[in-house]
Amino acid sequence: MNKILNEISSRFSPMAFSNVKPTEESMQRMLEAARWAPSSYNEQPWLFVLTLKGSEQYDMIYQSLIEYNQTWAESAPVLGVVFGKTHLQENGKLNSHFMYDAGAAMSNFYTQATFEGYQLHQMGGYDIEKLEKSLQIGEGLKSIVVFALGVPGDVKHLPQDMQARAKAERVRKPLEEISKIYLG
Numbered sequence: 237m238n239k240i241l242n243e244i245s246s247r248f249s250p251m252a253f254s255n256v257k258p259t260e261e262s263m264q265r266m267l268e269a270a271r272w273a274p275s276s277y278n279e280q281p282w283l284f285v286l287t288l289k290g291s292e293q294y295d296m297i298y299q300s301l302i303e304y305n306q307t308w309a310e311s312a313p314v315l316g317v318v319f320g321k322t323h324l325q326e327n328g329k330l331n332s333h334f335m336y337d338a339g340a341a342m343s344n345f346y347t348q349a350t351f352e353g354y355q356l357h358q359m360g361g362y363d364i365e366k367l368e369k370s371l372q373i374g375e376g377l378k379s380i381v382v383f384a385l386g387v388p389g390d391v392k393h394l395p396q397d398m399q400a401r402a403k404a405e406r407v408r409k410p411l412e413e414i415s416k417i418y419l420g
């Protein structure tokens with residue numbers, strides 16, 4: 237891997253978490269990092285929901301996960317959701333960049349989380365209707381991704397296929413496949 241920021245190269249999606257809870261201060265800093273992400277029209281079309289294990293809202297998120305995700309995410313001390321605001325504040329028109337902007341905010345969020353010693357595992361595998369109905373976040377907000385947050389833990393209690401995934405080498409497409417550089 238080329239030399240890049242440690243917070244980027246050491247980030248990964250854990251399949252198990254220890255029982256260490258992220259501190260409130262560190263979660264505030266993750267949110268603060270997300271807050272400073274750039275966005276189209278400076279609309280900041282995102283809402284981060286963080287829930288601690290033991291809260292009613294944590295159970296709501298957990299219950300919305302597909303079975304595969306429930307199996308490994310069960311150990312997560314924090315479950316969260318990123319919502320996106322679909323329409324512009326200014327004129328009520330569709331904001332065609334809302335997901336892009338929320339993704340940028342999420343990138344800031346997990347880069348800060350990695351810096352703080354935590355890791356996130358994002359999930360698209362959940363029942364959107366069930367989640368949005370139970371959390372009742374409000375009009376104009378669409379859930380984009382769910383995530384588990386905490387300190388990585390031991391995967392030995394997981395089913396074999398999940399242990400294998402956790403231990404597998406992380407791979408990426410080569411740079412030439414994902415980029416073009418034109419030098420003048």
Ligand SMILES: Cc1cc2nc3c(=O)[nH]c(=O)nc-3n(C[C@H](O)[C@H](O)[C@H](O)COP(=O)(O)O)c2cc1C
Nearest residue numbers: 247248249250305357358359360361362380381406
């Ligand atoms: C939008 C999104 C949805 C994802 N959904 C799931 C999911 O439902 N279940 C899962 O186990 N991992 C999910 N992942 C995690 C990816 O599989 C993971 O990020 C990818 O394999 C790269 O691994 P890494 O994050 O360790 O680099 C998701 C990631 C993203 C960004």
